[in-house]
Amino acid sequence: MLRPITRTLSSSARTTRSLPSSLISARERGVPIDVHPEVEQALVEHRPLVALETTIVTHGLPYPVNLETAKSVERHVRSVGAIPATIGIIGGRVKIGLESAQLEYLADLRTNPGPVKLSRRDIAAAIALKKDGGTTCSATLIFAALAGIKVFATGGLGGVHRGGQDSMDISADLQELARCPVGLVSAGVKSILDIGRTLEYLETLGVPVVTYGETQDFPAFYSPSSGFKSPWRVNDPASAANILFTQWGLGMTNGVLFGAPIPASYASVGKELQEAVERAVQESQENGIDKRGKEVTPWLLERVRELTSGKSVASNIALIENTALKGAEIAVAYAELIK
Ligand code: PSU
Numbered sequence: 001m002l003r004p005i006t007r008t009l010s011s012s013a014r015t016t017r018s019l020p021s022s023l024i025s026a027r028e029r030g031v032p033i034d035v036h037p038e039v040e041q042a043l044v045e046h047r048p049l050v051a052l053e054t055t056i057v058t059h060g061l062p063y064p065v066n067l068e069t070a071k072s073v074e075r076h077v078r079s080v081g082a083i084p085a086t087i088g089i090i091g092g093r094v095k096i097g098l099e100s101a102q103l104e105y106l107a108d109l110r111t112n113p114g115p116v117k118l119s120r121r122d123i124a125a126a127i128a129l130k131k132d133g134g135t136t137c138s139a140t141l142i143f144a145a146l147a148g149i150k151v152f153a154t155g156g157l158g159g160v161h162r163g164g165q166d167s168m169d170i171s172a173d174l175q176e177l178a179r180c181p182v183g184l185v186s187a188g189v190k191s192i193l194d195i196g197r198t199l200e201y202l203e204t205l206g207v208p209v210v211t212y213g214e215t216q217d218f219p220a221f222y223s224p225s226s227g228f229k230s231p232w233r234v235n236d237p238a239s240a241a242n243i244l245f246t247q248w249g250l251g252m253t254n255g256v257l258f259g260a261p262i263p264a265s266y267a268s269v270g271k272e273l274q275e276a277v278e279r280a281v282q283e284s285q286e287n288g289i290d291k292r293g294k295e296v297t298p299w300l301l302e303r304v305r306e307l308t309s310g311k312s313v314a315s316n317i318a319l320i321e322n323t324a325l326k327g328a329e330i331a332v333a334y335a336e337l338i339k
């Protein structure tokens, strides 16, 4: 097992027992941010926390599976001793750690108008105009960084869309990983995207990509392997945490992407789901959906669900529960390192 490069780095990582100054100043400047008391206490005590996104709740899964999954993901985080901080915006207030009634409110898609899908560009407007919203990976990274949460678990990261070299449809998630000092654990990127170009883009941005698993394969959401290799691989939480610790100890302020493959028992159904993904992508190109900006990803997810009679949902739940578990283990190991 790797050891931290030097213990002296840790003293600067753990200064006073108070909230991060970025969070305090945002609040002092009048930004409405509510930190759940349990999350606030964990922040102050430097206990392991895992940020969780809400676009998967508001735009990724149907009701009520979205709510059940969000709750199950929180339980997975807790099962290894970390604390979940599910992030979203309600009535223009940023919530870092949602009460269960708030999670239910965001998940209940029968309300009208429904919550907005929020990436970096949408945050200020949603707050100023007092909207409800689910945070994508990009927005969740911003709030995790603001609150000093070091690990974030999600299902699929956004990336370069197929044909992205012409449409320029490249998820804001990638830029945000280059900006926010957060370790993001995801099951890779979905094959609705151009996985090769997504990895090239991450290289350009200088974001470390690390497979967390048995092989070097970079995972493809429903499938453990995308056919592409990650530049790095680890298979234990302490090594993953040490990469984060070293990256930030060197003063590099960008994030790290960990690709945690879907459990092997889902590999064969993954092949079947892949066919639905190809068909959904083709349909989206034929009917022009692929030009509709932020609607593209939710449309493709929903279409894959229809085409597979809901089979994709079971895989989606399994992979996000797995990333939650891996993320929580990394958060626990990171908290140990900075003790
Ligand atoms: N991939 C999924 N499910 C999702 C998303 C991605 O399998 O729900 C969500 C995530 O919140 C991600 C966002 O950050 O979609 C990316 O959207 P876009 O491609 O519009 O950037």
Ligand code: MN
Binding pocket: 169, 170, 171, 172, 293, 294, 296
């Ligand atoms: Mn897009």
